[in-house]
Structures are given as structure tokens and as C-alpha cells.
Amino acid sequence: MPGTARPIGAVVAAAALFGTAGTAQALGPDGTTPLGVGAVRIVIGTLVLWAAVALTPSRPSVSDLVGTARSMRWPIVIGGFGVAVYAPAFFTAVDRTGVAVGTVVGVGSGPFFAGALESVWRATRPSLGWLIGTLVTVGGGVVLVIAQSGGDSQVDASGVAFALTAGAGYALYSVTSKVTMDAGLAPTTALAAPFTVGAIVVSVLAFREPYGWLGSPGGLATAIHLGVLATGVAYVLFGYGLGRLTSATTVTLVLAEPVTASLLALVVLDESISPGGFVGIGLVLVGLIAVGRTAEVSSGAPAPTGVAALP
Numbered sequence: 001m002p003g004t005a006r007p008i009g010a011v012v013a014a015a016a017l018f019g020t021a022g023t024a025q026a027l028g029p030d031g032t033t034p035l036g037v038g039a040v041r042i043v044i045g046t047l048v049l050w051a052a053v054a055l056t057p058s059r060p061s062v063s064d065l066v067g068t069a070r071s072m073r074w075p076i077v078i079g080g081f082g083v084a085v086y087a088p089a090f091f092t093a094v095d096r097t098g099v100a101v102g103t104v105v106g107v108g109s110g111p112f113f114a115g116a117l118e119s120v121w122r123a124t125r126p127s128l129g130w131l132i133g134t135l136v137t138v139g140g141g142v143v144l145v146i147a148q149s150g151g152d153s154q155v156d157a158s159g160v161a162f163a164l165t166a167g168a169g170y171a172l173y174s175v176t177s178k179v180t181m182d183a184g185l186a187p188t189t190a191l192a193a194p195f196t197v198g199a200i201v202v203s204v205l206a207f208r209e210p211y212g213w214l215g216s217p218g219g220l221a222t223a224i225h226l227g228v229l230a231t232g233v234a235y236v237l238f239g240y241g242l243g244r245l246t247s248a249t250t251v252t253l254v255l256a257e258p259v260t261a262s263l264l265a266l267v268v269l270d271e272s273i274s275p276g277g278f279v280g281i282g283l284v285l286v287g288l289i290a291v292g293r294t295a296e297v298s299s300g301a302p303a304p305t306g307v308a309a310l311p
Contacts, residue, residue, distance in 0.1 A: 004245065011241035011253040012288070017234035019260025021226055028222035029213040034095050036209035037226070038087030039202045044227020045235065046199040049192035052236050060189060069193065072180050079176030080197020085169030088202065089162045096159030103258050104141040105160055109167030110174075111138070114251040117175040130248055133290030137255045140283025144258060147276030171251060173198075177239070178247045187239035195235070252291045259284050 021041075053059055060068070069076060094102035111134045173194060180190040213219035242250045259281050 007241040007244040008253060010237040011245070011250050012256050014234040014237035014241070015254045015256035016260045017230050017237070018254065019257040020264060021230045021261075023261065023264040024222055024225045024230065027218075029216050029219045031210055031213045032219075033209050034091030035088045035202070035206045036211060038091050039199075039206035039209065040211070040214070040223050041226040041231050042083060042087055042195065042199045042202050044223060045231030046192065046195045048228055048232020049188060049195055049235060052188050052232070053186075053192055056186070056188065058186070060186070065189070065193075068180075068185060068189075072183060072185065072193075075176040075179045076193045077197055079173045079180075079194030080201065082169040082172030082174075082176065083195055083198025084201035084205075086166050086173065086198075088205075089169060090166035093159045093163035093166055096156040097163065102159060102163050103261055104138075104144070105163035106166040106170070107255055107257050108138040108141050109164050110170045110254065111248060111252040113168045113171035114174055115248040117171055118178075118247045121175055121179065130246075130252065130291055133287045134248075134252045134255075135287070136290060137252060137284050137287025140280045140285075140287055141255065141258050142280070143283060144277050144280030147274045147280055171247075174242060174251050175247045178242055178250075181243050187243035188236055190243075191235050191239045249291060253288060255284060256288055 090102065090106050093106055096102070097105070115130070115134075177190045177194060180193070181187055185193075214223055238250070238254075241253070245253075263281075
């Protein structure tokens with residue numbers, strides 16, 4: 001895995017920050033809604049991403065950004081739709097199925113959606129090592145959920161559907177961002193552009209949601225944590241890895257998120273982890289190591305066909 005250690009480390013660090021979202025929401029104030037929290041998170045995260053772009057020494061000019069938006073409008077718009085779908089669908093899934101099931105189904109389905117999209121869109125077929133490692137990782141997540149729920153938790157079918165929708169939206173955002181990176185866009189800019197589209201869409205949809213919780217110290221702290229750390233900083237790290245790895249590999253590595261969420265629940269929320277839960281965590285780690293060992297530096301070749309090639 002020459003040349004992949006740093007991008008892999010960056011994506012795993014991003015996953016660790018993503019994994020703090022559930023705990024932050026659990027410690028946050030009452031009166032929040034999935035769509036409202038998702039909107040706040042995306043808007044703040046978008047501002048952080050553009051701040052990171054502005055602080056980059058080789059930052060693009062406004063005219064360059066406008067030209068990029070025109071030439072890559074379809075991948076950016078479609079990626080923005082993925083952003084707009086992901087956060088509200090994920091928080092709705094967690095609200096209906098619980099943190100464990102919602103996280104594992106949402107995050108666990110993402111790699112398979114990404115692998116399928118990448119095969120069609122970028123003509124890049126994931127390796128057998130990636131498939132085996134991903135199956136082991138997702139299997140470990142399932143074991144973790146079953147062990148922690150005692151096997152008797154009720155699973156809301158609509159919640160699972162929202163979780164799958166979140167996984168598809170996340171994969172769509174990741175693959176389209178990779179397409180724009182392959183075309184020459186810097187990683188952080190490639191993430192910030194569709195995030196802007198997603199922020200506008202979600203803000204319109206969430207216009208009538210209650211936001212009084214932002215007026216409390218706890219609510220403000222929750223918003224800052226979710227937007228700045230669990231989104232903005234996390235996606236800067238994610239973009240560094242995505243720019244150097246395939247979309248499928250990157251999205252699989254994000255499966256470290258449920259492990260972080262479980263360990264935080266153990267330490268911060270005083271929840272317990274059963275022996276079976278630790279077995280699940282172990283399987284997730286083994287799968288991630290397998291994916292990491294088979295990871296290769298992305299070729300960066302632009303897709304010859306598909307939406308990315310549209311004018």
C-alpha cells in the first residue's frame with residue numbers, strides 16, 4: 001500500500017469525527033428535528049469548507065470558480081442532491097430505528113452504492129480485496145448492532161428505508177466529488193461546491209423547522225460541534241483521502257464511524273458494550289485493515305462517459 005498510508009489515515013480520522021455526531025446529538029437540547037439539525041450541520045459545514053478553500057495558498061479565483069461551476073455543473077448539482085438527501089435521511093433513520101441500526105445500515109450500505117456507481121460512472125471496478133474487506137466490515141457492524149440490541153429490538157421498516165437513502169446519497173456525493181477531482185478540481189473545492197448546492201436545498205426545505213434550541217448554550221455547542229468538527233474539518237480530511245483513493249475504498253474506510261460512535265457511547269454516555277459487541281468491533285477493524293492493505297492510489301483518470309462528460 002505504498003503512498004496510501006496518509007490518505008487512509010486522513011479518512012479514518014474523518015470517520016472518527018463523523019462518529020461523534022450521534023453522541024453530540026444525544027447530549028444536545030430537546031426540541032430539535034432531524035431536518036433542522038441536518039440543515040444547521042450542512043450550512044455550517046459548507047462555511048467551514050469554503051473557509052478552508054480561502055486559506056489554501058493556491059486558492060482559485062472567483063472567475064475560476066465560476067468557470068468550474070459551469071463546466072462541471074452536472075456532477076456538482078447531482079452531488080449537491082446527494083448532500084441534501086444524506087443528512088436529513090440519516091437523522092430521520094436514527095430517530096426511527098435508533099443510533100446503532102440507523103448508523104450501520106446508512107454507513108454500511110454506502111460502500112456498495114459507491115462501488116456500483118464507480119463501476120458505471122468512472123469505469124473503475126473495485127478489487128476482490130475491497131469486496132472481501134467491505135463484507136467483513138459490514139458484517140462486523142451487523143454483529144455489533146445485534147449484540148448491543150440483544151437481538152430483540154424492533155426495526156422500523158421506514159427507518160431502514162431512510163438509512164438506505166442516506167447511504168445512497170452519501171455514495172452519490174462521494175463519487176461525483178471524485179469525478180470533479182479527476183477533472184482537476186482541488187479536493188476541498190470539489191467537496192465545497194456540491195455542499196453549497198445541498199445547503200441551499202436543505203435550507204429551503206427546513207425553513208419552517210424550529211430553531212429555538214440554537215439560543216441555548218447547549219444547542220449552540222451542539223451546532224458548532226456538528227458543523228465545524230463533525231462536518232467541516234471531517235470533510236477536509238475526507239477530501240484529502242478521496243483525492244488519492246478510489247471512491248469505493250474511501251467510503252468503506254468511513255465504516256470506522258460506528259466503532260467510534262460505540263466507544264464514545266461507552267465512555268461518554270455510560271453505555272455498555274457486550275462481549276459480542278467487542279467481537280463486532282474487532283471484525284470491523286479487521287475488515288478496515290484488509291481494505292487498507294489492498295488500497296491503491298487512484299489513477300485520477302476522468303470518466304470517459306456518463307454525466308461527467310456532459311457539457
